[in-house]
Amino acid sequence: MNRRTFLKWQMRGIVLAGTGLGLGNSLLSLDALAASEPASLQATGDSRPDVAVIRGDPAAAARAAVNMLGGMSRFVKPGQKVLIKPNMSFAQTPDKATTTHPEVVREILVMCKEAGAGSVRVLDHSLQNPALALQRSGILDACNSVQSGICHHLMDADFYVDAPLEAALSMRENAFMRDALEADVIIAAPVAKSHGSTGVSLSLKGQMGLILNRSSMHSRYPLSTSIVDLNTKVKPHLAVIDATRVLSTGGPGGPGKVLLPGEIIASADPVAADSTAVASYEWGGMRIAPRQVAYLREAHDRGLGRMDIENLIISRNTL
């Protein structure tokens, strides 16, 4: 038994214990929850995995995955501004697997509030009719059940401000969502799906919803390079990938083959999270390696994160 396997086993135990507590917690008030969660059940220091993969109900799995990484309080400090970027760009119901599961978004939102976030926003920039997309994805209702008025599609150019991308290789400027530039913490909450031009759309690709002019990323720059450029500016601090359903083909808009792994993948390293998602599921009936996704390869090479997941600690557990 090497060190990694040992840690995996250890994690499994922690998650199971944490889950039992989590179920009981739902009966308690949020304050009590935050206060009562014993420190020993939050993964700390060396014992944290790089990537947590949890199979279970969408909300519980999202919570458990974040807890494995050290809990939301590792990412969100009291009073901070948090931006959650789900994928809610398509006016489709959750079963189509083109939008993030509303329960996942809600659980992330609740965890941010538990961690004492000063403000939390759930924002995207829709491709299809924004009102329909908010409604049909179920994400607006899910967010409103926690706090109303924070979930929006920002379609108006007034919400975007021009900003340079200092570390870019190709796309050196664009207009960014003001909330994204001002956020202390950005949490990417994409659904795992295939994508016609980039292979997959996950947390790095999903950040395209934070800018005004997406066209230029296709027409003016090499797409893969500009996706990495984009993430030099608005790289998520935490990626929670919703793989409860995976759109294996026909993405990102569908229709396509929907897999039902029932998993949530979380990591502080979005490249590692995306790479884990790529390696974990079949895409178009095939097994794909992270290096076969051009923007992941480039993100790895440019030091944005790691796609060599074989060298990372990935903790897989089932609730």
Add this chain to the structure above:
Amino acid sequence: MKASKNRSRRFSTQRVIQTASLLLFLYLLSTVLFPLSSSLPGTLPAELFLRLDPLVALAIPVSARELIGNLVPGLLVLLSAIFFGRVFCGYLCPFGTTLDFMRILLNKIFGTRPRRDKARAESAGPVPGGLKYLLLAIILGSAVIGVNQSHWLAPIPLITRFYALLLHPLLLLAAKSGLEAAKTLATILPEEMNPAWLQYMQIPARHFYTLYFLLLFFASLFWLERLKPRFWCSRLCPAGALLSLLDALPRRLFPFLPRWGRMTSACINCGSCAAACPTGAIEPAGEKTRAGECIACRHCAEVCPAGAVRFGFSASSGSLCSTRLPSRRFFLAGAGAGVLLSGTGLSGTGNLLKDVGQGSLWSSSCIRPPGSLPEPDFLKRCLRCGECMKACPSNGLQPTWFAAGVDGAFSPILIPRRGPCEPDCNVCGLVCPTGAIQALALPDKQQAKLGTAVVMQERCLAYAEGKRCVVCQEVCPYGSIRLEQPPGRPGAVPSGVPAPVVNPVKCFGCGYCEHHCPVRIPAVVVYPLNALRFTGTNYRQLAQQAGLELNPVSGDAPPEDYAGPPDNSAGGLPPGFTE
């Protein structure tokens, strides 16, 4: 004295009813949007006032050669003129009310012009307001040979377009400026007092073609209001002319037909009423009313020093009405002019845009709303009222100048680059008052194919430059774009880059692809190719018969078990991945 008179004017029965009618009109117009509200008061249709237009009710069924049930209310308005004259114009017509309010507003701003109505009334030609009869005759003459020209002058469609396409976007623009100011002001408040709903409030912009026409048209009329109140109503409006005829003609044949209207008793012939009458409906001496011109606004009763004027039913119309109408020859000449005008249009090459036969022409940009009747029938019915354009959630439905020929001016076309046709919306057909766009249930609307997208390979990023894009496939709500990985061109375009291919059988022509194409001059364009244009609402059956497979991804159908793209030059990888 003057003040009290003004007050009585402001709260007169007519003003109150006029204002209520205009407010109802504006309220109903404000409900014309997606999703269509089902909570209208009672069962009032959103397009109620359009159905009341008497000219529309007569001219459209004549040109379409078909009775149109929706327009029966307009025929009732028409018949009401036999007993009530132009009461519709004085009380209900939102066009007339708008003119009244604009006149009051402009007079407030620029001061009242000295009135010369009395002199003008005396010097008026033999037929006051004869032009409106000529315009009516031209429109009806055109309708008789099957050409709809009513949209140039029918009052309710025009005023609907004024509010929906010209004023509404301006108000949105103003509201947007106000919102920006409010947001800026709110930033100086403490954060907890700066509500999120305000920070994230968005007011969409609406843009339309042909606005300069509307501006010129209405600005002219508003300016004329200052020269002569109700100039439009008394001199130009063909619907008013129609009501005038229905008022005056029966009385020629049956002089003792009872009629509600203006009556005088013990008139002192001072002429004050004739000078005050906005429509020139009173003979200079003040006693006689010109049938067909009076809109029952009761200005005359208010100014009469002898209290000699009252309104009510009377059988002795002969003493009250002096009927002055243009001659029969004048009407026939007008109708002849209409026949000649529209006949010229019919024989013009532009008319071939409506045909589908050999040698006919085709407008590549004339994409009609879903469920539109076949083109000739469509143009015979379309009022150019703008309801469909007001309703269109993407702002893609636009009035065209000449994409449908001169005779199709201001009719609605979809401009997908501005906004695509939303798969889950069917509002344009539901609010169309004449059925030019048929009211379709959503499942039928989703089969009412508008056209077909065509990829312009010479400028498509994937084909021409070998770039990774395929946004068209990404956004297609019908899943009609599949990806192929063409071999490329050695030395110019790399191989294996996913490139879009449209499946015409699955393409609705909604234009999501064209709308989102990142190429400045879109590299995927919707043409009205294979559009389904049928009379009837069972588009599901029609689409099936046409071999179409139109399935919106958002529908209830379970996600299909998609087999993936065929093997190709990229070593059989799914699209987007690299070796």
